[in-house]
Amino acid sequence: MPATLDTLSADRQGASPYRLLVVNGNTTATLTDSLALQARAFFGAAVQLRSVTAPFGPPYIASRAEAAISAHAVLAAVEREAALAEQPFEACVLACFGEPGIGAVRERLNAPVVGMAEASIMTAMQRGDRYAIVTVGQRWPAMLREQIRQLGVDSRCAGILALPGNALDYASRSSESAAAVSGALDQAAELGADVVIVAGAALAGYLPSLPRPPRVPVIDSYRAALAQALALASLERAHHFAYSRSRSPSDSPGQ
Structure with a gap:
């Protein structure tokens, strides 16, 4: 049985x-x-x-x-x-x-x-129709556009925002870097994103450090x-x- x-x-x-x-x-x-x-x-x-x-x-x-x-x-x-x-x-x-x-x-x-990337994008699409990505590094937007095209989910991407500087500098979670991440989340919402992905190992666990609650749901990648x-x-x-x-x-x- x-x-x-x-x-x-x-x-x-x-x-x-x-x-x-x-x-x-x-x-x-x-x-x-x-x-x-x-x-x-x-x-x-x-x-x-x-x-x-x-x-x-x-x-x-x-x-x-x-x-x-x-x-x-x-x-x-x-x-x-x-x-x-x-x-x-x-x-x-x-x-x-x-x-x-x-x-x-x-x-x-x-x-x-x-x-x-795959896990957070799939999760984001369960939370909203359009997602955006916030990361660090000027070369990443083009690299990520290639990545999301390969996944077949580019039509639901509202935008990719890259913060300036070295990603490891953000890992310290200083008040300045937290304010920069928070501002990028606001910009992502203004692009029409229903949900925003905070992307990258250096930004893992960042949400408690933000100076104010995000305007839309946020996914820690x-x-x-x-x-x-x-x-x-x-x-x-x-x-x-x-x-x-x-x-x-x-x-x-x-x-």
Whole structure:
């Protein structure tokens, strides 16, 4: 007999934490520490987290050339961590909005792989008809336009706003940088966005630092990726569990 919903719920309550890998595609270790801290606060005891930094590449990706280098580094980091892990990871988050190497990682890792751009854009489209993106770096708008065209969601993008300066300078969350992010969110709303994505690892966890509430709903791209990774890992585990419980002894060879 197939397992009942009550049985499934009871067994899930005693399940072990989900095994999640977070990869910072930049080489700034302090940023990895911040991302890991945020993830542990977000998940609590539900996840066993492993966070790693790209072994080579730029301190923070700001161009196509740097993204290409980082893609190699991300793949190398994922393959190394997968080989060393005592148990397979149940999901992986690429903690970089440009998602360097995500296709290659999905090809090599037998688990859901979530990127910050795809996760946050899909989340934003569930909150409103048109979304906008706020990020840091003058080359990013053109790079992101290419990315959203590949995802097929460019028609619902109201605009991409790039803050000036170095993204790592914003990670300090000074009052000046928080005011700049807040102003960009207002500009995004004026473009007609129903929801705005705060994009990039350096801007992860920024919302509590804003000087005033945003005018429209805001999606933190990193938290959107974390939430989707947990959802996908949960679905994968539930599917495996339900299939295992539904098999009767007569299905086994030799019975």
